[in-house]
Amino acid sequence: MNDTEIKDKDIPVEEASADKDTDNKSDNKREKKKPGIFRRILRTILAVIVIILLIAGAGIGWLSVREYKPDDVTKIEPEGTSDRTLKRYDSFSVVSWNIGYGALGDNADFFMDGGESVMTADDERLESNLSGIEQEIARLDPDVLFLQEIDEDSRRSHYVNEAERMQDRFPGYTTAFAYNYHCDFVPFPMPPIGKVRSGIMTFSEFPFESCTRYQLPCPFKWPVRVANLKRSLLVTRIPVENSDKELVLINLHLEAYDSGEGKIAQTKMLAQMLDEEYQKGNYVIAGGDFNQIFSSASSKKFPLQEGMWHPGVIKITGINGVWNYLMDESVPSCRSLDKAYAGNDHTNFQYYLIDGFITSGNMDIEKFENKDLDFVYSDHNPVYLKVRLR
Secondary structure, three states, X not given: OXXXXXXXXXXXXXXXXXXXXXXXXXXXXXXXXXXXXXXXXXXXXXXXXHHHHHHHHHHHHHHHHOOOOOOOEEEOOOEEOOOOOOEOOOEEEEEEEEOHHHOOOOOOOOHHHOOOOOOOOOHHHHHHHHHHHHHHHHHHOOOEEEEEEEEOOOHHHOOOOHHHHHHHHOOOOEEEEEEEEEEEEEOOOOOOOEEEEEEEEEEEOOOOOEEEEEEOOOOOOOOHHHHOOOOEEEEXXXXXXXXXXXXXXXEEEOOOOOOOHHHHHHHHHHHHHHHHHHHHOOEEEEEEEOOEEEOOOOOOOOOOOOOOOOOEEEOHHHOOOOEEEEOOOOOOOEEOOOOOOOOOOXXXXXXXXXXXXXXXXXXXXXXXXXXXXXOOOOOEOOEEXXXXXX
């Protein structure tokens, strides 16, 4: 083999070696680029997380500053012009109804009960529900009316002032309103509930001597507390002619979705108030949505199903004095919102007995019943009571 041949064969070898070096450098560059891309992606993700945390923190801070913090006792100025006088031995009727802010008719399901919906009624359905509720109240024609979940200015009820609307619809009553829920923006779930202004409202053909809102214990801690309910007792007093006694009306809507401590604390406060009024010898009617069943009532007709929301139990032995504990066991007062009522099998539905009255023993019960409206306008049925003062 000559020198020329050797040189000719050496050339490709050197070129191949150079090509390998070039390839190695390119691979190294690619390897160096990969960590850079990952770092950029990681930095972007971290930046997004930080922004979200900052927004969430700012939101919680804003809600904390704006949190509704009512006094333990708040005097309320009554409205209306009723002028009927309450006398001893008078007979009168009382209706209590959780109207579900006009948006929980038979078409509705709700996320807190295992359903999916947050906004449960459009404008047309809200109007239909409210009109139906007003027609039923007019038909029952109560002397005293307790309403729960009545909105003033809430996104869920399309910002309709239901309290003002009811006042206009029933002008012959004296009224009092107390907030149970007052939050500029409820940030859960998705889409969020938004603004809520809601409460309990008492109507009476008898003028009020006084109206007072009593703050109930709130079981929720910060930050959950800032966007949650602040439940209350609305206590109105009516003088009884030619007597040193009063008719004391207690409108209530006790805790629903706590772990149990809230129900116990709120019921204890109610029991204490009942005892104080009993000691004075007053006539007392406490009524509304207890979100609990009296231990004297039987739920056998409406058994609790596994996996569904379960109400608490009010042990009537824990309340001093002689009282009537009224829950109609023949007709459910409430239905579950895990699914719509319309279009589903009603035989296997989850029903509850959680609405009723506690009345002092110095009144005779002339009539008591749940009005079966088939939950068309609300997830609760109205509860009707007729009593006579002894």
